Amino acid sequence: MHQAVDDWRALALTPAVRALLDHAEKLTLRPADCTEPDIAALRAVGWTDRDIHDAVQVTSYFNYINRVADALGVRDEPGMRRWGMGAAGEGANP
Numbered sequence: 001m002h003q004a005v006d007d008w009r010a011l012a013l014t015p016a017v018r019a020l021l022d023h024a025e026k027l028t029l030r031p032a033d034c035t036e037p038d039i040a041a042l043r044a045v046g047w048t049d050r051d052i053h054d055a056v057q058v059t060s061y062f063n064y065i066n067r068v069a070d071a072l073g074v075r076d077e078p079g080m081r082r083w084g085m086g087a088a089g090e091g092a093n094p
Contacts, residue, residue, distance in 0.1 A: 008021055019041060019045045020042060020047060020051075020055055023041075023042060023055070024055060026038065027059050027060065027063075028059060028063055039052060
């Protein structure tokens with residue numbers, strides 16, 4: 001099962017990790033709504049400025065590269081396994 005991908009909110013996470021994932025989701029879905037209070041909230045649960053910077057960079061990169069791939073019609077390479085698929089490309093492999 002890929003609970004983190006399917007529904008990360010249902011996982012037992014620390015408040016710090018939950019706050020970081022909330023921020024990553026906001027950055028992905030509503031980047032213009034990200035403000036200084038969001039950063040302050042991450043600091044309040046223990047994330048350093050370096051941690052926050054790294055998380056924003058990684059989140060932003062994945063958003064960027066996925067949009068580029070979508071815009072150019074990039075598809076999986078032949079033989080590339082899908083998430084959760086076994087070596088033969090069949091069956092769940094959590």
